[in-house]
Amino acid sequence: MAVADEQDVNEVVAAAARAARAATGSLAAAPAKTIDEALRGMARRLADAHGRSGGPILAANAADVAAAEAGGMSGGLLDRLRLDEARLAAMAEQLNILADVEPEPARRTVRELGGGLVLQEWRRPVGVIGANYEARPNVTVDVASQLVKSQNGGVLRTGSAALASAIALMDEVVAPALAEAGLDPAAVQLIRARGRGSAEALVAQPGLIPLVILRGSGESTRSLAEKAALQGVRTLAHADGGGVLYVDAAADLDKAFALITAGLDRLGVCNRLNLLLIHRDRYDDLVPRVTDAVAPRVAVSLPPHDHPLGYEWALDSAREATITIAPAGGPLDAARIANDETSGLAAGIVTEDAAAAREFLSAYAGTGAFWNATTRLLDGFKLLNVPETGINIDRVPGPRGPVTFRDLSLRQYTVVPADRLADLD
Amino acid sequence: MAVADEQDVNEVVAAAARAARAATGSLAAAPAKTIDEALRGMARRLADAHGRSGGPILAANAADVAAAEAGGMSGGLLDRLRLDEARLAAMAEQLNILADVEPEPARRTVRELGGGLVLQEWRRPVGVIGANYEARPNVTVDVASQLVKSQNGGVLRTGSAALASAIALMDEVVAPALAEAGLDPAAVQLIRARGRGSAEALVAQPGLIPLVILRGSGESTRSLAEKAALQGVRTLAHADGGGVLYVDAAADLDKAFALITAGLDRLGVCNRLNLLLIHRDRYDDLVPRVTDAVAPRVAVSLPPHDHPLGYEWALDSAREATITIAPAGGPLDAARIANDETSGLAAGIVTEDAAAAREFLSAYAGTGAFWNATTRLLDGFKLLNVPETGINIDRVPGPRGPVTFRDLSLRQYTVVPADRLADLD
Numbered sequence: 001m002a003v004a005d006e007q008d009v010n011e012v013v014a015a016a017a018r019a020a021r022a023a024t025g026s027l028a029a030a031p032a033k034t035i036d037e038a039l040r041g042m043a044r045r046l047a048d049a050h051g052r053s054g055g056p057i058l059a060a061n062a063a064d065v066a067a068a069e070a071g072g073m074s075g076g077l078l079d080r081l082r083l084d085e086a087r088l089a090a091m092a093e094q095l096n097i098l099a100d101v102e103p104e105p106a107r108r109t110v111r112e113l114g115g116g117l118v119l120q121e122w123r124r125p126v127g128v129i130g131a132n133y134e135a136r137p138n139v140t141v142d143v144a145s146q147l148v149k150s151q152n153g154g155v156l157r158t159g160s161a162a163l164a165s166a167i168a169l170m171d172e173v174v175a176p177a178l179a180e181a182g183l184d185p186a187a188v189q190l191i192r193a194r195g196r197g198s199a200e201a202l203v204a205q206p207g208l209i210p211l212v213i214l215r216g217s218g219e220s221t222r223s224l225a226e227k228a229a230l231q232g233v234r235t236l237a238h239a240d241g242g243g244v245l246y247v248d249a250a251a252d253l254d255k256a257f258a259l260i261t262a263g264l265d266r267l268g269v270c271n272r273l274n275l276l277l278i279h280r281d282r283y284d285d286l287v288p289r290v291t292d293a294v295a296p297r298v299a300v301s302l303p304p305h306d307h308p309l310g311y312e313w314a315l316d317s318a319r320e321a322t323i324t325i326a327p328a329g330g331p332l333d334a335a336r337i338a339n340d341e342t343s344g345l346a347a348g349i350v351t352e353d354a355a356a357a358r359e360f361l362s363a364y365a366g367t368g369a370f371w372n373a374t375t376r377l378l379d380g381f382k383l384l385n386v387p388e389t390g391i392n393i394d395r396v397p398g399p400r401g402p403v404t405f406r407d408l409s410l411r412q413y414t415v416v417p418a419d420r421l422a423d424l425d
Numbered sequence: 426m427a428v429a430d431e432q433d434v435n436e437v438v439a440a441a442a443r444a445a446r447a448a449t450g451s452l453a454a455a456p457a458k459t460i461d462e463a464l465r466g467m468a469r470r471l472a473d474a475h476g477r478s479g480g481p482i483l484a485a486n487a488a489d490v491a492a493a494e495a496g497g498m499s500g501g502l503l504d505r506l507r508l509d510e511a512r513l514a515a516m517a518e519q520l521n522i523l524a525d526v527e528p529e530p531a532r533r534t535v536r537e538l539g540g541g542l543v544l545q546e547w548r549r550p551v552g553v554i555g556a557n558y559e560a561r562p563n564v565t566v567d568v569a570s571q572l573v574k575s576q577n578g579g580v581l582r583t584g585s586a587a588l589a590s591a592i593a594l595m596d597e598v599v600a601p602a603l604a605e606a607g608l609d610p611a612a613v614q615l616i617r618a619r620g621r622g623s624a625e626a627l628v629a630q631p632g633l634i635p636l637v638i639l640r641g642s643g644e645s646t647r648s649l650a651e652k653a654a655l656q657g658v659r660t661l662a663h664a665d666g667g668g669v670l671y672v673d674a675a676a677d678l679d680k681a682f683a684l685i686t687a688g689l690d691r692l693g694v695c696n697r698l699n700l701l702l703i704h705r706d707r708y709d710d711l712v713p714r715v716t717d718a719v720a721p722r723v724a725v726s727l728p729p730h731d732h733p734l735g736y737e738w739a740l741d742s743a744r745e746a747t748i749t750i751a752p753a754g755g756p757l758d759a760a761r762i763a764n765d766e767t768s769g770l771a772a773g774i775v776t777e778d779a780a781a782a783r784e785f786l787s788a789y790a791g792t793g794a795f796w797n798a799t800t801r802l803l804d805g806f807k808l809l810n811v812p813e814t815g816i817n818i819d820r821v822p823g824p825r826g827p828v829t830f831r832d833l834s835l836r837q838y839t840v841v842p843a844d845r846l847a848d849l850d
Contacts, residue, residue, distance in 0.1 A: 124790060229655070229657055230654070234821040358849055361839060369840070372841075377542075384535070396551065407822050413794070415793070415808070416797075417798075423779030423782070
């Protein structure tokens with residue numbers, strides 16, 4: 001296990017990107033069948049948890065967990081770090097689901113041009129995509145498989161606490177399965193260096209890695225996204241999240257309480273209920289009932305707030321079990337608050353009144369909008385039944401909200417003689 | 426005509442963006458019919474060249490032209506600055522074409538989710554989009570109409586030499602046509618300040634103007650795009666261009682010479698023939714014949730070159746009438762040269778050999794690829810029969826190559842009760 005010094009980490013990342021780039025041709029040229037074979041090969045190796053590949057993975061992971069425990073890592077993080085047979089099986093299942101997904105057509109005929117020519121729109125791989133993610137070993141396989149499915153090479157970087165596990169997963173699962181399918185295993189690289197320096201180096205290679213997926217949220221993601229922008233590197237990221245639910249004057253209260261409960265099933269995730277807006281006519285009646293309903297698990301923060309309205313409790317480990325409650329004047333006012341005071345991730349309305357729903361949905365501009373449904377559905381797998389690459393919050397054309405492998409492609413216009421089109425197949 | 430001092434230009438731009446934003450609701454909520462009525466209203470006002478609106482426009486333009494002449498502006502630029510009845514009529518025709526284009530569906534049902542819910546994908550306007558363009562008055566109407574068609578507000582900024590013309594076009598054509606259709610004319614704003622400061626201010630408002638279209642190319646576009654990235658503002662831009670044509674071993678020479686000629690019909694445009702690659706087996710034979718064929722209008726630059734291989738002659742006003750010629754080892758080598766040594770705008774292959782075409786097209790990653798066709802076709806209108814918003818060169822997912830109004834939208838996932846879907850119409 002080669003672990004580089006931080007000082008040469010820029011060169012380590014650049015070398016990995018060059019190696020991945022040199023190998024991307026093998027992925028780009030592969031038929032879909034070969035790609036899916038490689039994914040199924042990864043799944044087989046994971047499912048063999050105590051066999052040839054599983055043994056080294058679980059051993060490496062045990063070492064990561066022991067080191068993290070010795071370093072004082074807390075319960076939730078430690079739990080995410082740990083692999084066991086069930087988790088390897090779950091990872092394998094995701095890979096098989098991904099292998100079963102039909103890829104988008106790579107070529108679409110747009111129209112006949114003059115002069116015997118025809119215009120096509122082609123979808124091309126990006127090339128080499130970077131990915132930075134927290135110390136969760138399963139993400140190594142998750143991201144690697146999605147890059148392979150989209151026929152992109154990759155440079156992966158994980159938190160130091162999971163590095164031994166990630167190396168084992170690359171060496172025992174990802175690389176051999178690629179090789180077995182006849183693909184170049186160098187196409188997906190893992191940065192085998194500890195420390196944050198490699199994350200910063202990953203977003204500083206615009207020529208080699210034009211796009212970087214940043215998993216996770218909060219300050220470190222925000223800082224990496226800013227560093228990337230300064231370097232001309234595009235990121236798919238959401239530093240901030242937090243779901244909004246607006247209880248309208250015409251809400252069915254059973255639905256409202258069910259959605260509040262559904263929005264709080266997990267408290268550390270970006271799409272959980274974070275800000276509850278209540279129509280002012282029902283505010284005084286509902287606040288004590290909501291407070292009772294969520295207690296004792298979750299506390300409420302009522303006006304006057306000592307924090308911004310969109311303050312994201314999931315990022316505040318000491319006060320994670322909190323929701324903010326505030327009044328709203330109606331659907332438009334609720335949408336305005338969600339647009340202006342929150343991250344723009346997701347917001348929903350509870351109402352039986354279609355006109356109110358229309359007003360809210362027309363005005364709310366975030367990446368996901370919900371009517372009588374929980375923002376917890378803002379998830380690539382739940383919405384699209386395809387593993388999620390990441391969530392991107394921005395306000396420009398391109399992949400936005402939950403991103404899947406289908407989004408990881410470039411548009412190219414291609415003009416060919418109409419009578420030779422068949423020769424390209 | 427109010428022209429601001431440069432010192433307060435940041436506040437001028439921010440105020441324009443706020444005014445546009447406050448008015449975008451009127452565009453976003455408008456049915457397609459109303460939008461198209463506004464575009465046709467603009468066309469009618471332009472066609473009335475010597476009437477109520479045309480008079481002030483031609484007068485303002487005459488003043489711009491006189492000032493530019495007095496300032497020593499050169500022939501080509503002066504010609505682009507000048508408006509006459511024929512040019513107003515051509516602008517009107519473009520508007521009517523745009524009005525006739527069917528917009529993309531705003532909503533698409535993706536799939537049924539569980540729990541009686543259905544997932545839709547909605548296309549939403551971006552909000553306020555910036556546009557910076559050279560001193561060509563027609564672009565004011567061109568860009569304004571495309572923003573209106575895509576239901577976006579806008580902040581436009583043009584070169585000082587065309588400012589009086591642009592103001593007249595806004596005040597006599599764009600704004601009154603919007604108002605006549607019942608839309609808020611404040612949705613499209615023109616920066617009425619002279620000097621480059623307003624261009625820099627335009628790319629420095631990430632909260633108000635998340636996306637800026639940069640027309641034109643060369644150093645000033647590159648510098649604005651870099652400033653935008655530093656501020657977290659996305660741009661649609663191509664600082665560099667230059668078409669590539671590869672003459673394969675199996676090229677039909679009549680086609681090759683016709684494509685060379687077609688690629689040089691205009692020399693100041695980004696998609697013209699800039700680099701001619703010739704298969705090495707035909708190189709010695711073809712170089713003198715090509716040199717003769719393009720002379721005396723265009724000179725050739727032969728190896729050893731005293732410039733980078735992708736050097737863009739269109740940006741070199743003193744040596745615009747030049748093409749670079751170089752040998753290539755075959756289709757893959759030609760694609761590699763085009764990928765690594767040029768801007769990535771567009772490249773083509775001339776060959777009768779389908780295998781060679783496949784190799785080249787599979788390997789070339791630029792925004793447009795051509796087989797027995799000229800890169801001069803890399804143009805939104807020629808390819809898609811829709812006015813072009815701009816050309817974007819980058820290597821990330823999203824609008825790439827020729828961009829049209831269809832690209833100026835945001836993706837939003839929307840979840841609604843399946844049995845209430847009809848209530849949203």
